[in-house]
Amino acid sequence: MGKEEELLVALRRVIRAVDLRSKQLSKHFGLTGPQLLVMQNIQEKPGIMVREIADNINLSPATITNILDRLEARDLAKRIRSTTDKRKVGVFLTERGKAAVQDSPRPLQEHFVDRFHQLKEWEQSQMVATMQRIATMMDAEDIDASPFLELGSISEKNS
Amino acid sequence: MGKEEELLVALRRVIRAVDLRSKQLSKHFGLTGPQLLVMQNIQEKPGIMVREIADNINLSPATITNILDRLEARDLAKRIRSTTDKRKVGVFLTERGKAAVQDSPRPLQEHFVDRFHQLKEWEQSQMVATMQRIATMMDAEDIDASPFLELGSISEKNS
DNA sequence: TGTGTTTCCTTTGATGTCCAACTAATTCTT
DNA sequence: AAGAATTAGTTGGACATCAAAGGAAACACA
Numbered sequence: 138m139g140k141e142e143e144l145l146v147a148l149r150r151v152i153r154a155v156d157l158r159s160k161q162l163s164k165h166f167g168l169t170g171p172q173l174l175v176m177q178n179i180q181e182k183p184g185i186m187v188r189e190i191a192d193n194i195n196l197s198p199a200t201i202t203n204i205l206d207r208l209e210a211r212d213l214a215k216r217i218r219s220t221t222d223k224r225k226v227g228v229f230l231t232e233r234g235k236a237a238v239q240d241s242p243r244p245l246q247e248h249f250v251d252r253f254h255q256l257k258e259w260e261q262s263q264m265v266a267t268m269q270r271i272a273t274m275m276d277a278e279d280i281d282a283s284p285f286l287e288l289g290s291i292s293e294k295n296s
Numbered sequence: 297m298g299k300e301e302e303l304l305v306a307l308r309r310v311i312r313a314v315d316l317r318s319k320q321l322s323k324h325f326g327l328t329g330p331q332l333l334v335m336q337n338i339q340e341k342p343g344i345m346v347r348e349i350a351d352n353i354n355l356s357p358a359t360i361t362n363i364l365d366r367l368e369a370r371d372l373a374k375r376i377r378s379t380t381d382k383r384k385v386g387v388f389l390t391e392r393g394k395a396a397v398q399d400s401p402r403p404l405q406e407h408f409v410d411r412f413h414q415l416k417e418w419e420q421s422q423m424v425a426t427m428q429r430i431a432t433m434m435d436a437e438d439i440d441a442s443p444f445l446e447l448g449s450i451s452e453k454n455s
Numbered sequence: 456t457g458t459g460t461t462t463c464c465t466t467t468g469a470t471g472t473c474c475a476a477c478t479a480a481t482t483c484t485t
Numbered sequence: 486a487a488g489a490a491t492t493a494g495t496t497g498g499a500c501a502t503c504a505a506a507g508g509a510a511a512c513a514c515a
Contacts, residue, residue, distance in 0.1 A: 140410055140420045145404060149354040149428035152311055153472090154434035159501085160473055169500065187464060194309040200502050202465055207500080224463045224510050245304060249434045253300055261299045266437045267426040268306035275313035311504090317499055318471085319503055328470065344496060359472055366470085383480045398512040 164240050168213075168237065171196065171203050175204050176230065179214060179288060180238050184227035317405050327438065329403050330355065334363050335389065338373060339397050343386035372396060 159170035168176070177250045179185055187205070191198045205228065208214040213234035221224040230238065243250055253261060318329035327335070333353045338344055346364070350357045364387065369371040372393035378384040389397065400410055412420060 139411055140424050141404070144412070144424050144427055146354070147424060147431045148310070148314065150431035150435060151307070151427065152314065153313065153354045154431065155307065156472065156501090158297055158434075164502080167304045171501065188462090195305070195312045196501090197503055198464065199504080200467085203501070206465095222463090222511070226464065245300070246434055252299055252433045253303070264298050264426055264430065265303050266305065268303055268310065268430075271423065272306045272309035272313065275317075275405055276309060277477085293419075315471090323504085328482080330471065347492090355471090357494065358474075358496085362471070365495095373468060381481070381493085385494065439504065 154246070154249075158244070162244075164243065166242055168241065171200075172204055172208060173238075173241055173244055175201065176214065176234060176238050176241070179228050179230050180235070183229050184217075187226055187228065188214065190228070208234070313405070313408075317403070321401065323404075325401055327400065330359075331363055331367060332397075332400055332403055334367065335373065335393060335397050336400070338387050338389050339394070340390070342388050343376075346385055346387065349387070410432065 153171065162173065171194070174188055178190045178193050182189075187198055187201050190196075191201045205214060205216060209216060212231050215229050215231055216226045217229060219227060252267040253264075256264070311424065321332065321356045322328045326447075332351070335351055337352050341348070346357055346360050349355075350360045364373060364375065368375060371390055374388050374390055375385045376388060379384060415423070
């Protein structure tokens with residue numbers, strides 16, 4: 138099987154691990170991974186806008202709304218509409234929310250973080266760089282296509 | 297901010313890209329990423345068991361059940377209980393299902409695959425290896441902990 | 456001022472995803 | 486052979502996630 142498929146399998150393992158970590162957080166700590174990330178964002182910048190959070194953690198605004206609904210229902214965060222521009226919504230932490238973020242665990246598995254820190258500096262960088270590269274290769278949706286065809290070898294035509 | 301967080305951000309980008317690809321597939325082709333992967337698995341081994349599929353693509357059996365429900369409802373796959381061991385369920389593709397898998401697109405973005413193939417052999421390998429390493433670092437949940445304490449530096453005790 | 460566009464957020468509807476609990480069937484013990 | 490433990494799969498409930506559609510408000514510009 139091709140390297141491409143191996144990559145996909147490894148990717149699925151990682152995605153699953155992240156998801157399981159989220160479930161684990163939810164169970165032992167009461168907040169899922171995304172909820173935690175959202176709250177950390179709010180903490181860093183009280184009054185942050187929905188859109189901003191979405192961009193920061195790479196989720197759609199719809200998803201953030203969804204998450205905020207739950208946080209608000211549990212009195213961990215609150216939304217306040219701007220008076221100057223009533224389209225905008227500033228998000229804040231409640232006292233309970235602040236307390237929760239204080240003693241929050243890490244979004245990634247503790248033991249992953251431990252191991253990651255045990256790696257040599259250059260290995261860490263290399264790992265980050267590879268992941269970023271994959272991300273970039275995946276989400277640049279529009280660029281490329283025609284411009285590249287004249288340059289490179291048209292290596293194989295499939296089927 | 298730490299490398300660890302950079303990694304998390306890149307990871308979220310990748311996860312999102314995979315998810316968006318899935319939505320895109322669903323829209324243009326009628327099957328989501330996971331559905332497609334499940335069907336490819338069935339194609340390769342007709343009569344495959346639910347558990348096997350789950351292991352192959354790194355999802356829980358519950359999720360596979362869920363996906364199979366939909367596939368069966370759309371007459372793309374069917375389940376047949378084993379007669380010798382009635383706990384077991386063999387999964388097969390219907391004629392429609394076979395046809396669908398035939399002209400199915402790739403689970404990953406076409407342009408990602410293209411770019412990936414443009415990389416040099418060693419770069420591809422390196423990319424796969426890194427991803428596998430991350431996966432391994434994340435999902436070895438049980439190992440470590442106590443066995444390591446006597447050897448290494450007890451770096452920090454938390455709270 | 457009025458109409459059209461853009462921006463920001465929310466709602467709706469569909470998947471995916473898991474765990475925990477459950478049923479059914481098989482195998483192991485004594 | 487009866488009861489216990491294990492295995493296979495499903496169900497129920499909760500979140501995450503998105504696109505598309507739907508307001509509401511602000512802006513733009515004639």
